[in-house]
Amino acid sequence: MRRSPKDTEESTRRITRRGLMLGGAQVAVMAVLAARMRKMQLEDADQYRLLAEGNSVKIRLIPPARGLIFDRNGVLLAGNEQNYRVTITREDTDDVEATLAELRRLIPITDADAADILHDIRRRPPTTPVTVADRLTWDEFSRVAVNGPSLPGVNPDVGLSRLYPRDDDFAHVIGYVGPVSDFDLSKMEDPDPLLLIPKFQLGKSGIEAKEEAVLRGEAGQRRVEVNSAGREMRELSREPGKPGENIQLTIDYRLQNYALQRLEEESAATVVIDVTNGDVLACASAPSFDPNLFVRGISVADYRRLTQDDHRPLADKTVQGLYPPGSTYKMVTALAALEAGLVTPEETVWCPGYVEIAGRRFHCWKRAGHGHVNMTKSLEQSCDVYYYELSQRVGIDKMSDMARRLGVGVKPDLPMSAVKEGVAPTKEWKQERYGKDWLIGDTANAAIGQGYVLASPMHLAIMAARIASGKKVEPRLIRARDGVEQPVHVSDDLGIEKSYLDSVRKGMTAVVNSARGTARGSRIEMKEWLMAGKTGTSQVRNITKAERARGVIRNDQLPWNRRDHALFVAFAPIDNPRYAVSVVVEHGSGGSTAAAPIARDVLLFALAGGLPPDDAYPSSARAKAKELNDSLDLVDPESVQKPQARSRA
Amino acid sequence: MSYLESNLKTVPTGWRKILYMNWPLVILLTAVACAGFLMLYSVAGGNLKTWAEPQMKRFALGMVAMFTVAFVPMWFWRNVSALAYFVALLLLIAVEFFGAIGMGAQRWLEIGPLRIQPSELMKITLVMLLAAYYDWLPVEKVSRPLWVFIPAAIILAPTFLVLAQPDLGTAVMLVLGGAFVMFAAGVSLWYFGTVLALVVALVFGVMESRGTEYQLLHDYQYKRIDTFLDPGSDPLGAGYNIMQAQIALGSGGWSGRGFMQGTQSRLNFLPEKHTDFIFTTLAEEFGFVGAFSLLMLYAGIIGFALYTAMATKDRFASLLSFGVAGTFFFFFAINMAMVMGLMPVVGVPLPLVSYGGTAMMILLAAFGLVQSAHIHRPRQR
Incomplete structure (x- = not known):
């Protein structure tokens, strides 16, 4: 579109006039802005600075x-x-x-x-x-x-x-x-x-x-x-x-307190599980320490004392400590053999005190031998040769599979520090870990819980709980969160036939209650609380041929840290199992002397809900038990902060 | 102006156009943007990556856009202005339906990786269309009611769409930017006087009706007005932002606390410290000297844009340059007035300084139009 020159002229004139008006207005506005700046930043600056510094709002967490x-x-x-x-x-x-x-x-x-x-x-x-x-x-x-x-x-x-x-x-x-x-x-x-x-x-x-x-x-x-x-x-x-x-x-503060004191001065651990729901009722590792020291900032001297103690107070031996389970592992071997149909409970094995396997001589703990041994007797008297024989029939894979089904070699799902998985060895595992082939002798060692087998007291308690109940008991440590009950994991799919379990339980009953049982001294006398269990003594050193020839050195002649570990697993009452327990006493020498009495006392405390009546102990042990119980400084239920008195503070 | 101009006989072509640009304007725009980078670096606590770096990238992109737009002749922009306006209008409508919600309002459109704010685009296309309209309209018809009604409708249509988002700041900017072009085009002063009188009467009526039975606003709306008039009345609620902004600004003093030394912005007292309230940090850290210098830079930009507007004989180019200058002017004037407590808080960023991609790009492209007007102005043979 073409505009006439006159039109353009008029338009330009008008735009220029209006443009000047607008420009003027803009200058005026900017002058106002500048004036405001001047007032705030120059005239009133002191006042604002005072406000900024003297009156600030802060966010505090x-x-x-x-x-x-x-x-x-x-x-x-x-x-x-x-x-x-x-x-x-x-x-x-x-x-x-x-x-x-x-x-x-x-x-x-x-x-x-x-x-x-x-x-x-x-x-x-x-x-x-x-x-x-x-x-x-x-x-x-x-x-x-x-x-x-x-x-x-x-x-x-x-x-x-x-x-x-x-x-x-x-x-x-x-x-x-x-x-x-x-x-x-x-x-x-x-x-x-x-x-x-x-x-x-x-x-x-x-x-x-x-x-x-x-x-x-x-x-x-x-x-x-x-x-x-x-x-x-x-x-x-x-x-x-x-x-x-x-x-x-799930822990009971009184049982925990008792268990820890009962472990005395030993380097030991004990775990008590309720077999009906997997609740961990006690989980004590001795010696212990005062956690309040760490909250307040522990002194160098205190810390050095804790770290340099050869009884390792800082370690939680219940889940972090791994031990060869020794004879407490024999139930695994027995169940594996029964399930594979390679042995019957009545079948006997001849024990002359040793057996030759792959050109090596494997000794029974009893040099003279046990003679004819069936399954009950093998557990009762803890015959090693019987299990060497069974292991050769079953093989390591089935044994370790059974161990894992009973909880050994599986990491327990617990909210605790450094929970260990343990070892239920297989051929592949040894190849991968050590780059060596599995030997027949390894299988024989595994049969009696020596060699590569490793378990923590928690594993052993789970194993005892599963054997006792015939159910797949998973341990539970947290009972409720903010008052909301947490699920129980106890299921029926353990998959071991009841008759096999009964055979093993019969043997475990004999261990404690029969005349020649290895733990007879630690039995419970009261009919309704009878205990079944299994001792274990695991070597921490090799016994050389020469030493065997001279006669094996007795534990009490060895330095503390070379002595055997003492173990015991148990459950009670026999006919209607309620509690399973495991005890490991590091370098405690013998399962029957060092570990079994502790397991008995802890079980009794759990069953009685406090110190048991005197007639629960065998008559020979009563005096000693009384003396021991009197010496303990147990927590007074009146002194603790009662549930109703608790506050959220 | 430039020595080249005396020999100038024809409109330049090709790459020679670059010599005929309004170079002082380019330099001033860059200077303001650099001040912006500095402040964004400072409010991020000395972190380049948070805001300053993305902003630099957008500035570089915006500069490319400015040069591209500048090289295209004016007649092209006149011919596409109507199209551009309607595209922007459609996008605004699209925001109503598909827009992303951010900061309590629906403002963005996501197209692939792009995130655009059609209301920013509208600020410029509105000015373009109005300039083209008055270029087409014979001068004597300018003040006739029907021919005033049409541009008023062109302004109000997008204004209502923006108000619905709701974005009061942009709505105000659209009305003022449009009115600025109408005023420059020579629409009779009576119209402007009447509208102004009506607004004053409305405000008066609203305030007077308070507390009576026929009160015109809700109570909470009155409360906001109170807060504006006296921010101290509610130091922790609505007045908090204004109070803290003014404390930061005022405490800057003559030369400020020094770069990166502002306490108020550092302690997170300031809301929107990297967008609408960035001027307070600048004023706190560089004091009156810094704040006034920025105002002068802005004044320079307006001045050179107005010079282009008045120097060209082409009506479209002239009105368009006026419109761009006006829109830019309202940007910083409203923002500064707002943070200095001269105006209620409406969301208007400080142009080229506040963090924000679309606004920066659109503004630079708009200055490209001014540059095009400058390069392609009709010359006497």
Whole structure:
């Protein structure tokens, strides 16, 4: 479209006029903006700066209360206590050193601690409060609070700290918490902001570590107004966090306490399982330690004492300790042979005290031999030759398959630290692990639970529970979460014929109750609580041909750490099994003397729900049992925090 | 202006066009964008990757768009303006149905990997169509009611669509940008006076009716007005943003706290610190000197755009340049007025500084139109 020159002229003139008007208006608006800038940034700047510095809103995290842990009766095992502490925030103080010096006049801080604190404060961002002192007494705490105005950047506050009221009893099962370390943080991809709070407590072992996610809870937030010294002036809003879940264990605090004390000074472990539902009622590893030491920050001396003890108090022997199960493994061999139809319970084997296999002589523990041995007698008197013979008929694959069905060589699904799988060896396993072929002699050794076979006390207890009940019992350690009962895993599909199990149980009954049984001294006298079991003594050293010729050195002449391990597995009552138990006493010499009495006493305590009546013990053992029971310092049920008295704090 | 212009006899062609661009404008735009990168780096706590780097990439892309648009002659843009407007309108309608929800409003369209905000596109296509309209309309008809009604409809159609998203900031920008072109085109001042009077009367009526039986707004809407008039009345609720923004801005003082030293933005007191409220961080860290310098850079951009608008004899090119300059002006004026507490908070970003892809690209492309007008202006033989 062509426009006339006049039209264009008129249009351009108009646009120029309007353009100038618009330009003018824009200049005016910009002048207003500039004037406003000038007023705010030049005239009123001081006032705004005061507002910015003197009246800031800060977000503070509220750490949630960690979930509590109870025993099966609702008795508190892990709780939280109030912890009075003092923090310094670098940003809010002009001179950290002067402030710290001032603070040291009010509360005791050693020179070494003061140096550490200064180092810590300099290393962290200026906005992070660093804990200077904690576990203050009320007096110290109030002294700091009163002197607040002269201590810029210093904040007294109250936090929660983990407390284990049952001291040593649950050190291994529950574990302990400790301050978050840089190493902990380096393992996490996107750490919870809570963990960045200095000295925030994180589960380090046991249930505390395994259930960290649910025990920790979720942080709340507070918006607070702080003045130029960083002191809170008022709270503006508060969003409470979510406390961690409470966990109820299947363990009975009294039985646990008794079991640990009954293990005395030994390096030993015992596990008690309820065969009807798999509940782990006791899971004790001796010696134990006080987890509260770790919460408060363990001293170097204490820590060295724990790590250098040859009885290894820090290790949880119930699930981490692996031992050759010795003769307690003979039920596995027997069941494998019965199931394969390669032996009948009545069939006898001749035991002359040794047997030649593949050109090597395998000895029975009894040099003179047992003569004709059937299955019951083989268990009762723990004849080794009988099992060497059975093993040659069955082969290692069927034996190890049976072991796994009974729980040995399978990792128990438990929320505990470093749970071990154990070993039920096969030809492939040896090839892979050692690069060597399986030998016939290996099968013979495995038959009596020596050689490559390894099991933890937990494995042995599971095995005993499965033999006792004929059911596939899976151990359960957590009974309820926040009051919600957890599922029981006990199913009927163990797949071993009842008659075979009966034959083995008959043998186990004879071990304890017949005249020539290896554990007769540890029987239970009361008819309704009769116990069945199996002893085990496993070598930790090789006996050379020369030594055998000279006569095997007796255990009491060997140094402690060369002596045999003593083992015992048992269940009771015989006709209606309720509890299964396993006991391992490291270097305890003999299963019948060192382990069986402990298993009997623990079972009795479980059956009686406390110390049993005297007539439960065989008459010969009564005096000794009484003396022992009197010497124990058992927990007084009146002294524990009762379920109804428990609080969420 | 340039020494070349004295010898200029014909419209340049080919690569020579690059010599005839409005170069001061290019430099000023780059300077403002660089200030933006600096601030985005700062509010991210010294992290380039968070916002600054993506923003730089978009700026580079936007510059390419600007040069491309600049090289295309004006007649082409006049011919496609109606088409562009209707495409943008269709996209706005599409947002209503398929749009993604973000920040409480439905603003984005996802097309493959692209994420576009049609309302940003509309700001420019609206100005283009209005410029083309007044180029076509004989000058004497400009103020007749029917011929005023048509552009009003062109402005209001997208405005209502944007209000429905809801995006008050963009709606205000569309009305003001459109009115700016109509004003430049010479529509009688009476129209503008009447509309202004009506708005004032409406505001007065709304405020006066409060508390009476025939109150015109909901209570919560009045509360928002209160908050604007006195942010201190509700320091933790709606007034929080404004209060904190003003504290940050005011505490900057003459020369500011220094780059990366702002306490308010660092402590997360500021909302939207990388988008609508980025000016407060700049003002806090660089003080009055920094804030005023930015205002002057913006003034320079407006000045050179207006120079192009007045220098060309082509009516379309002239009105279009006015429109772009006006839209740009409203962007920063509203944003600054908002964070300085001169206006209620409506979501308008600080142009070329706030983090945001579509706005940056569209603005640079729009300045490409101004450049095209500058290059292809009719010359006397």
